[in-house]
Every structure is written in C-alpha cells, then in structure tokens.
Amino acid sequence: MEGGLLRVDLTTGTIKKERIPHALFERWVGGSGINDWLMWEHFLKHDPMCDPRSPDNIFIFGVGPLAGVGSGIGVKGRLTFKSPCYGIFGDSAGGGKFPYMVRFSGFDYIVVTGKAPKPVYLHICNEEVTICDATHLWGKGCEETHEMLKQELGDYPSTTHTLSIGQAGENQVGIAGVVSDGWRIHARSGGGGVMGSKNLKAIAVQGNGGVKIDNPNGLLEWSDDFRQKLDGNEAAYGFKRRGTLGAVEMYQRIGGNFWRNNQGALFRGEEVRSDNWVKKYHKYSEVCSSDCYIACDGRYKIEGHESEQAKKFVGETFRHPEYLTTASGAGAMDIRDWAEVAHWGKITNDYGIDNQDLSCSIGFIMELKQRELISDRDVEELFGKPQSLEWGNIEDIEELVKNVSYQTNPFGWLFRDGAYWGALRYSEQKGQNFMKYAIYGKGGASFTEEMRPFPTWMNNMAVASRGSDHLKGIGLIEKFQRKDLSKAYFGTPIAGDPTVPDLKGACTAVLENQVALINSYGVCLFHWLLDPLSYAPESYYGEAYTAVTGIDRTKEERMLDGERICNLEKAYNSRLGLRREHDTICERWMHEPCPEGPNKGRVAADMFEQVLDEYYEWRGWDKETGLQTRKKLEELGMEDVADVLAADNAIAGESRSGRAVHVEMKASDDPGIPD
Template sequence: MTKESYGWQGRILWVDLTTEEISTTPLDKELREKFLGQSGINAKLLYDNLEPGVDPLSPENHLIFGVGPLTGTLAPCSGRFTVTSKSPLTNAFGDSNCGGHWGPELKYAGYDHIVITGKAKRPVFLWINDDKIELKDASKLWGKTTNETEDQIKEELEDEKVQVASIGPAGENLVNFAAIICNYSRAAGRTGMGAVMGSKNLKAIAVRGTNRLTVAQPQEFSATVSDSEESILTDPLYEISSTFGTPAIMRMAQSLGFLPTKNFQESTFAGADKLSGERLLEKYVTRQKGCFNCPVSCNRYYEVTEGEYEGTTGEGPEYENLGAFGSKCGNDNLPSVLKSNDLANKLGLDTISTGTVIGWAMELFQRGILTTADTDDLDLEWGNHQAIIKLIEKIAYREGLGDILAYGALQASKKIGDSAEDYVIHIKGMEYPSVDVRGTKGMALGFAVSPRGADHLKALPLYEVAPEVYQEDIKKELGIEVGEEYWKKYETKPELIAWHEDWHCIVDSLGLCKLEGIALKPLRPCHFTELLATATGWEITEEELRTIGKRIWNLERLFNAREGFTRQDDLPPARILNEPISTGPSKGETLGQDKFETMLDQYYKLRGWTAQGIPSKETLKELGLEVE
C-alpha cells in the first residue's frame, strides 16, 4: 500500500448539476502537501476554478465539500467537514465548518472533496453510496424542513445509517444566510452556503460509506490518539465544556461587560441570568449529544415542559444562539430562544445572522426607521419574542419584511434606505457574533481581517480573556508575555491573532474540532504533527505545518483581493470603532479608529501584506503562491 492510501482517500468527486456529468479525479500529492485537506484544499479548488466576479447564486459558482486527513479516524473530535463557496452574503470568500457524522461518512464512501457546479433542472438530491453516485428526484422534498428531509431520505433509501446534509426552506428561497444542516442540528451556518446549495436546486447530499480507512502506523497512531484523548480528558476546562458547553459563556460575557445587547447599543443585559448556561442545564437540558468520536460531547438535547413554549424540543443551543435570539434582541425569555433555535435549524438558517438581523430591525423600529406599516403590523419592541419567532419564519419564506431581511443586514439596509446602514454591525457584510469586541482588542482584529466577514471562529483567541490559564503556553509558543487585563491591550495582538489564524487553518484542514484543538488548550501543535505523521506517514515539523496554515490564510485573502476587497473592508462599523461601551464593567472601552488602524498596519506588516492589505509578491513567492 502506498503512502497515498493513508489518511486521505485520494479522490475528488466532481458533479455538474447542469449536464448531470459525474466524475472523479485523484487528489494530487502536491495539493495535499501544500494545502493539507478539508478547508485548505477547498479554498485552493475554489480559487483555481472560479472566475472572479461570478454571481454567488448563479450556476457558475462552485459549492465544495471537504474532509481532512484525520476526519473519520480514531483521532478525537475528528467529525468535521467544511463547505466552501463564494458567499452571497458578502460576495467574498465563504466557508463554514460543521460537526456531526456526515464528514466521516463521506470519507468512508471514499472521497475527500466534492465539487458541485451548475444548476439542476429540477430539485434533486445527490446520493453517494460508496462508488455508486446518483442524482435523485427531490420534488417531494422541496419545501420540507431539514429534519423532515433527513427522515424522508432515510426512509426512501431504507437505511437509517445514511448521513444527510440538507437545506430547508431558507436555502430554497435563497436567503443569503441560509445554512446547511446535518444530524438535525449541526450547521454549516455562516456565509450562506445553504443559499448557494438552493440556487443549484440541490436539496441534500446523502452519503453512505463502507470503505476501510487505513492509517500508516496503526500502533503509533493509536498511542498518539490515546495521548490526545488524555490531554482532552484531563484538561482543567473539560468539565465546563462537557457539562455546560459554550452556554457557560453567557454569564461570563455579562460579568466582563462584553455581552452585545439590543444590537450592540449596550454591553450588559439585565436578563443574562435568565438566559444562562446554568439555567439551561437546570431547567431544560435532557441529555448530552456528541459529534463523531468526541470525548467532550458539548452539545445537548433540550425540552420545554411548561408555559407558552411547552413541547419545544431541540438540540443545542450554543452561546452564540443565546446571544443572537436573546440579548441582541433584548429578549430574556429562554424558552422562546430555544424555540427560535429549533425553528432556525429546521428552516435552515444561520442562527447568528438571523438573530443579529432581527436585533438590527428592532433598533430600526426603536428609531422609527421601520414602523408597523413596514413590518406587517409586527411590534418589533425589544424583547417581543413572539415577533422574533414570526420574523424567523418570514425570513425563511421571504414574506413581507422578511423578504428584505433575507438579504442580510447590510444588503437590506440599502433597500430600506434612510440611515438604516448606520446601525448595521458587520464586517464585509456579515453580521457580528455575540462578542462586544470593543473590550477585547485581539478579537476585534480577528473579526475584522477574517476573509469571511465578522467572524469569531477563524482566529478564536480564547486565550485573550483568561491569559493566565494559558500563559505558559503563550510564552512558549508565541513568545508573548501577558499581564493584567490583557484583553484591553493593543500590543502583541497582531502576533496573537496571526498565530491563531495559522493554526486554526491547520485544525480546519486536518478535520478536527477547534474547540479542543488550540482554542481550549488540550490539543497543541505537537499533537497535530504526531497525529498527521502516524496517520499518513508524512513526517512534518511544527514550523512546516504552520507554513501550510499561513499559505491557506494568504490564499483566502488573495481570493478576496481578486474580488476587489481592500483595507476599507477590514474596518469595523462606526459604533464598534468609535463609540465607547455605554454600560457595565467595560464602560468607556472603545477601539478608537487611530489605534485600531495602527494595530491593522502592524498586522499587515507581520503578514507581509501591503498597506492596502494585499499579500505582497514576496510573501506569495515565499509561500509558493505565485499568481499572475
């Protein structure tokens, strides 16, 4: 058996929905060694095959699914896959990473990537059953929710083990922030990948795989897996991750004064305790749910057993969902947030953009820019949870005001006019997650320079707020000395963010979960080199591996530069840049345009980019990314 057989399956599946031609090509060694897998190779395939200026919702756009060399192996938290395309929300590079069990199944079917082009003449779903690939009629599935779609496809194929990634009505109706959902609640949520799928008349991809997945050095790999699992299970933060998941952050954000409230007008929310991870666990969580091969199982099932939302069941929510449908909308009714979360998953919406867009609409209502004449008589007063739920449905089905909000806040603001754009909290057209970054300068930088718009996940420097937990790692790995209230400082943040971006490119390209890899300490770069070496037989140093991360990061930047994005697109909106936080423990904190731009200059210089944020010829040459 050759090296090519280990880790990767070595095949790319190409599906042209217009011509219904289906083919496979080998996954080149050079591609693997330069871009590793999953998000990295997805980015390279998109860059090489997509003409600049293409309409994201046209048949010419490419929709690419990818898994990494560790996806589906015994490596812990290896259930990830990435969906990549040009985003209809931002017109920039788009990708979204997802857990669950779909990614490993694709690997077992024998593929590392799927590249989908064209547009089907009628609604179809792609059925991948090892080497047998079919486009099947999905007319009866069109209009169904994601969970109905998953159930009906399993029933039609008479196989409960089939894994399904599908879109709901939001994707069919081309909502710019539509998600792709698998396992009922795991979402490739951000940047509107579900809308791209809908534009191609592709309702779902069902996968069943029975091929073997082999590793190069089974005994050594097994030992490295054991060591990695031990690191996760003995990590001091394991209990919090495993017991509460990300909702534990809610009261911490409140305590630090970073909890976006009422569309970022305030940074503390009086109802935070009612939305907390502690309250969720006490009242509503019924049991845990884990992704493929995850010893943490940070996801949960929930059920509401009384009150207005009695009978609501679902999975999650994450902290981001609590912020999006909760504090950002001035809503402290947790059962309604659980209902909103479940509804968004079923309709196939990105919860972060959906909640943030609704919060923005509520501020427009507060300011009289929208009135009941614009909202179909919906009262968009802060905290009106019935209105929030109604708007979620209206967005997915593009009814009334929902038809406008479905474009995303920035594009919608241009349709609404007046001063609506002044209150859009976004980068590159994508809405901010639930962190008021005026208090956390590194996160502010990370959100700003992310190729996919306002985004907490590309950098995810959890170190920044609790540096003492990691200070020895930070000193050893980054050479940075941290001090009191490190989050408030601008100094060393370009280095902190660049380091996280590079390594998270690696985590996303290997097929691992970044919460356990880098972000929450347990898995370090040494684990990645050892897992990769023993799984694939490819010996690589940490420095060489990080260089691959840098190459991927620069390629994504290059994609955006080719589409016309520049420094101006890395600047936060005026509220975030110049208005001080008005309430709470971080009152008075602000980014300040001059200080932020100085930090941005330092970051560009560190990256080897021009003052406009474009990778220089020298940087591209150094990374082997020379282009015309």
C-alpha cells in the same frame, strides 16, 4: 495519502470520480486547505466576479484526513463557495456524522457546479452516485427532509446521513445555512443559498468502507495519549454538560455579551444569564460524532412546567442552544426565557438560516422602532401589516424568521443578505442613513458578541477571509487575558493585556495560521481551546496528522502550511477587488463607546488602525493597500498564485496592463422591492 474527489455538474448531469494526489496534501494539508485550492482552480477557469447565485459558482464539501479515524478530536466537515451574502470568499464548518460517512463512502471531497433543471438531491452510496428527484422534499424543513431521506434510503449498507437546506436555502436567501443530519447547521456565509440556487435540496450519503491510515499503531498510541490528557483536564468536565453555554456567565463578568443590537454588553434576563438551563432542561449529553472524547453536545426536552413561556413548547426537543444561539436570541433580541431561546435555535436550524446575521437584522429593525426612527406606517410597509417589533417577543420574532426564509414581504427581501445589506437597502429606500444601527464587520457579516474592548477580536472581525468572524482568528490570548500564552508565543506577556494594542494584530495572524491547520485536519476547535499549548496543531495534533497521512513536518513547516492556506483565501478576495478599506468594522463598534460593564467607554477606533497595521506587518503584506507581496507569496511557494494576482492587478507594487479587477464590494444581485 490520496483522497477521493467526486465532481457533479448539475447542468449536464455529469458525474466524475477523481483522485486527490498526495502532492496536493503535501501543499494544502487537507480539509479546508484542499477545499480552498479546488475553489481557486475553479475560478481560474470561471469568472471570479460571477453572481454567487449563478451556475458558475462552485459548492464544495470537504473533510480532512483526521476526521473519522478515531483520533478523538472530533470531526468537522467544511463547505466552501463564493458567498451570496457577503459577495466574497465563503466557507462554513459543521460537525456530526455526515463528514466521516462521506469518507466511508470512498470520497473526501464533493464538488458541485452548474444548476439542476428541477429540485434534486445527490445520493452517494459507497461509490455509486445518483442524482435523484427531490420534488417531494422541496418546501420541507431540514429536520423533516432528513427524516424523509432516512426513510427513503434505509439503513443498508449503512445508516443515511444528510446535508440539506430548509426553506431559506430554497428561496436563495443569502444568509441561509446548510444543515447536517437535520440538526447541526453550517451557518455562516450562505452555503444554503448557493445550494438553493443550484436546485440542490440535499446530499445523502451511505458508506461502509474504511479509511486508509499510514501508521495505525502510531495513531492508536496517539489517540490513547490524547484521551488520557483530556481525562486529566478538569475543565473538560464542565464543558461536557454545558458546551459553550458556560460562556454566558463568563462574558457577563468580563463585559463580553451583546444586548439589544449591542446597545448593551450585559444580558438583562435573570433566567438566561443563570445556569438554570442545565437544571431545568438538560436531559443528556451526547457526542456530535463518534470520534470525540468530549461530547459537549446535549439534548433538551421541554416539559412545560419549567416556566410560563415553556407551556407554549411542550414536547419540543432539540440540541441545547450553544453560546451564539443564546447570544443572538437572549442577547441581540433580548429574549428572556430559556425555552424561547431554545425554540429560536430550533426554528432557525429548521428553516436553515444563520441566526447571527438574522438576529442582527431583526435587532436592527427593532432598534429603529425603539428609537421611533420608523413610524407605524413604515412598519406596515415593511411587513404588510402591523407588527409590534417588541424586544424579546418570540411570536413576533418567529414571524420575522419566516418573512426572511420564505421571502414573503419587503422586510424579508431587504434583509435576505443580512443586517448590513438590509440596512443599506432600507436607508436608500427611505432616503435616511440608518447605518449607525447596523452591526457588521468585513463583507457585511454580523456577529453577536461585544467587540469594543477586545482589540484582537475586533481585528479578527475586520480581516477574516469569510467576513466578520470569530472562528478564523480566535480571541484566545487577549480576550481571556492569557499572559502565559502570550509569553509562550511572543516571549512577552503583553499580548494578554487587552487594554493595549501591542501584539494584537500579531495574535490574529498567528492564530489564523493555527486555526487554518485545525480546519485542514478536519477536526474540532474546542479540544485545542482546553489546552492550547499542549494540544498545539503544529506539534501535538501534527503527530496524529503524520500517523494518518505519512506526511512528516517540523512544527515550523506546519505553521507555514497554515499561513499558506490563509494566503490562498486572501488571494481569492484580492482578485475580487478587496483592499485595506474593506478590512473594516461597523460604526457602533468603531466609534460608539461601550455603554456598560468593566470596559465602559472603550471604542474600537482607539486601537483599530494600529492593530491592523501590525497584522499586515506580521502577514508580510503591504500596509497601504492591504495586498499581498510577491516576496511573501514566494516564501510560501505560491509563485503561481502571485502570477494570477499580478495578472489581475491584485498584488502590491506590480501594476500591469492586464485585466484590472478592482471594484466596489457590493451585494450579489440586488433583489429590488417587488410590487
């Protein structure tokens, strides 16, 4: 197994083509694992403390060995960079056709450094790579940018597929995402802000080459077996029509929703907690990539007769809102009409901005207004005019999306890096502490699900390498009360009981390792969630990985591969000065009792420290500091990483006189408040 690596320095205009050697796949699997290593190597030569918006930051796109080979597990491309909003490790996944089209062009990884003197886009046409002027694209939304590039570059030697940023990325908004083919956002961590800081508007790719498979017959047999397994999985049929939207009703019954900046745990709007979405708006299901046996994506079109509010959006068509778009729109900001929720998803995608972080910023300021903690005059200072800040007012909300995306007023400037940094800056500006109303976990990242009754979920938000996040650890065992999985993983059902702390830190550690494998294979998480034991990444998916790469492993060795990748992401953050005290969550989740639902009264603080201790124990890290130990890193064959950490005084129990990097975590550069 070898991979193609494209390196582009936008400052000098230099383009280099390299090979990723087999040994790197042996050590880092592929996909996110190799992305992480490329970033680690970069910051051995560049200052890891650099401003994420500076030319020293690195922007990596990578795709794993199982993407686009016909496995049927879906495709995910991964972006990796230093996050401009959280100031720590940042990465983000996205599906669609762009990832495997990159492989068909001959590359698996694209590394961009430096900064172009003017807006550019990168055009990759098989092995021919060109840095092109993007002045005509600057100022355009993601959908229009994609359509213009498709027109411009045509359908030969293949259709054109793109990654692009919208206005939020252009304005270096910290919570800006990167959008694939105009409609699938890599939302988390602020990759759009990094692209904007490099004057990189888009990457367009056309490729008609193939992908080398070590054992094609073995892969075909595996793929056929997987298809038959999925065909026999009845739950997959429900998932096909709704995608993750089925979770709305489920969370309503287990108290897992998030309402009005998490002042509640249950949706209020009858319409948005019903299945009317499927009845009224769903037009057809479709695959996000052509390498997926589920096809959970779907298209809507608003006719105008569906509701009174729908009349405002006649003709609008887009992807159906996923659960988290619904949780941010219908939940965090209390939008009560499906057409308006869908519109929220469409505009955040088009401006290219993460609707998790943004909805918590908007929810925060709406809650201050609701509680009369800010006056009409304060509101005018923030927005330059009166603003209703009514919950669920889509016209108001759309204006606020523009404020942040275009950076047009103090609200936009203050909240460009999300709710935590916005709340902190606003508290400092007003001389009042508003932090108890800010929803965040590690790094200041926001997330719109109820956290307090679910100890693994809560711990995931505190320890995830990219900041408060649901996709690194997964709350699969305790949130869904999977005592059967708990027995299979740990020999006891107790991890499936969310009312006690036992084995909840262990769940985070083990599932982080499994997710790291899936992300490194370059496939989708959802197939695995439909049958986690049968489709285990370390065994069943591992067979497909072996067929593609020729790299054979026992399941125990594959779990160590996943653990090694998690440890590399951790090591990067440790170099930045992150310690146990940074593995934390917000005051509302920690101390304010869950207000309603079957888990009324629960607070995260009841179990938080115990679960965190257990997580460090399972990780083999030092509980007092949260730092890695040399012993653990050596077990994983990471002596080189341990040496770097030791030189930075960022490894447990080794203090030396070299460079001491231990700083308070802070936002990249404070935007200040322009006159």
